Amino acid sequence: MRADLEIIQEWIQPHTRLLDLGCGDGELLRHLTEHRQVTGYGIENDHDNITACIRKGVNVIEKDIDEGLASIEDNSFDTVVMTQALQVMHRPDQTIDEMLRIGKECIVTFPNFGHWRARGYLAFRGLMPVSKFLPYTWYDTPNIHFCTFKDFERLCVERNIDILNRTVVDNAHQHSWWTNLWPNMLGEIAIYRITR
Numbered sequence: 001m002r003a004d005l006e007i008i009q010e011w012i013q014p015h016t017r018l019l020d021l022g023c024g025d026g027e028l029l030r031h032l033t034e035h036r037q038v039t040g041y042g043i044e045n046d047h048d049n050i051t052a053c054i055r056k057g058v059n060v061i062e063k064d065i066d067e068g069l070a071s072i073e074d075n076s077f078d079t080v081v082m083t084q085a086l087q088v089m090h091r092p093d094q095t096i097d098e099m100l101r102i103g104k105e106c107i108v109t110f111p112n113f114g115h116w117r118a119r120g121y122l123a124f125r126g127l128m129p130v131s132k133f134l135p136y137t138w139y140d141t142p143n144i145h146f147c148t149f150k151d152f153e154r155l156c157v158e159r160n161i162d163i164l165n166r167t168v169v170d171n172a173h174q175h176s177w178w179t180n181l182w183p184n185m186l187g188e189i190a191i192y193r194i195t196r
Contacts, residue, residue, distance in 0.1 A: 004191060011079075015038070017077045017079075018039070018080075019076075020042040020043070022085035026042050045062060045065075075102070077102055079105050080103035080107075084109055084189075087113075097159065105195045163194055169191065
């Protein structure tokens with residue numbers, strides 16, 4: 001399992017209901033079903049990932065998150081998770097609001113576009129950053145809303161969202177004292193657990 005998913009699974013209580021938005025191939029949900037006895041669903045719109053979920057026995061709903069989640073009742077899940085997808089949402093603020101309407105707690109991960117490598121790439125090359133972690137050029141990237149840790153935390157303050165946990169990791173999904181010391185400059189990936 002991916003290292004960021006290992007961190008996330010520690011925040012999810014056994015025997016709870018989980019909704020995984022943009023669940024990919026269902027790796028996290030399958031792991032949590034087997035090891036933490038959670039029940040729940042994944043939402044995904046990629047056909048290959050949906051097929052992979054079905055092969056793994058993961059309950060999956062084909063849906064585009066950007067089209068809204070109004071069909072899901074308020075507080076119908078204990079936890080709503082969205083990993084590495086916030087930056088591709090057309091309205092990430094509305095997606096966060098919907099997640100908090102549906103779930104008691106939410107876990108969100110996203111790349112930090114304020115990381116020193118991204119800043120340096122832009123400053124010294126004058127080009128939008130391209131790296132192993134962000135392998136797209138400006139014209140073919142799925143990332144439409146670039147955000148930093150500070151941007152996300154400002155959104156939380158504006159929307160009266162409580163941050164329960166924050167973990168800052170590098171591109172290998174490892175955390176260290178220096179990424180915690182200067183998260184917006186040295187952290188590459190944000191992992192937040194939030195509630196209202």
